[in-house]
Amino acid sequence: MEIGSRPEELQPEEESQPEESQPKESEIDESENEEIGECKYCLKVDDHHTELCSYIDDVPKNAIVGESCVVTCLVCGCFFRDSRCANCGITLGRALLKDCFICGKRGEHMEFECPELEPNSDFTFDPYSRSFMVDICP
Numbered sequence: 001m002e003i004g005s006r007p008e009e010l011q012p013e014e015e016s017q018p019e020e021s022q023p024k025e026s027e028i029d030e031s032e033n034e035e036i037g038e039c040k041y042c043l044k045v046d047d048h049h050t051e052l053c054s055y056i057d058d059v060p061k062n063a064i065v066g067e068s069c070v071v072t073c074l075v076c077g078c079f080f081r082d083s084r085c086a087n088c089g090i091t092l093g094r095a096l097l098k099d100c101f102i103c104g105k106r107g108e109h110m111e112f113e114c115p116e117l118e119p120n121s122d123f124t125f126d127p128y129s130r131s132f133m134v135d136i137c138p
């Protein structure tokens with residue numbers, strides 16, 4: 001005789017949800033090391049400060065530099081084009097942060113790329129009016 005053969009009570013599933021969905025961002029230690037960030041010259045992250053980059057004195061051959069800087073030739077000072085000097089063709093260069101004295105912005109463009117440089121300014125040389133002047137001269 002079996003009495004009390006009641007079905008086992010369904011035990012409620014333990015609500016053991018590990019806190020996986022929300023990582024605690026507050027645990028990230030920000031105070032320990034100073035944030036270095038990305039080097040504007042060589043684009044390395046948290047390696048060195050931008051102003052301590054070795055690219056300032058010497059850019060390795062075929063190195064990729066950041067968009068906010070330009071590479072100039074160690075010999076003639078011309079800008080690099082395609083990883084070499086546009087003028088003399090050597091690959092010895094140093095990186096410079098783009099610096100515009102027209103609008104004062106740094107790391108964006110050089111003077112000749114400045115959006116404030118108006119193409120139709122007073123400096124525009126008009127060869128036609130000149131030749132016209134020459135024409136009416138005796």
Ligand SMILES: [Zn+2]
Pocket residue numbers: 039040041042043044048049050052053054055
């Ligand atoms: Zn660097």
Ligand SMILES: [Zn+2]
Pocket residue numbers: 073074075076077078085086087088089090
């Ligand atoms: Zn050169």
Ligand SMILES: [Zn+2]
Pocket residue numbers: 100101102103104105109110111113114115116
């Ligand atoms: Zn500018």
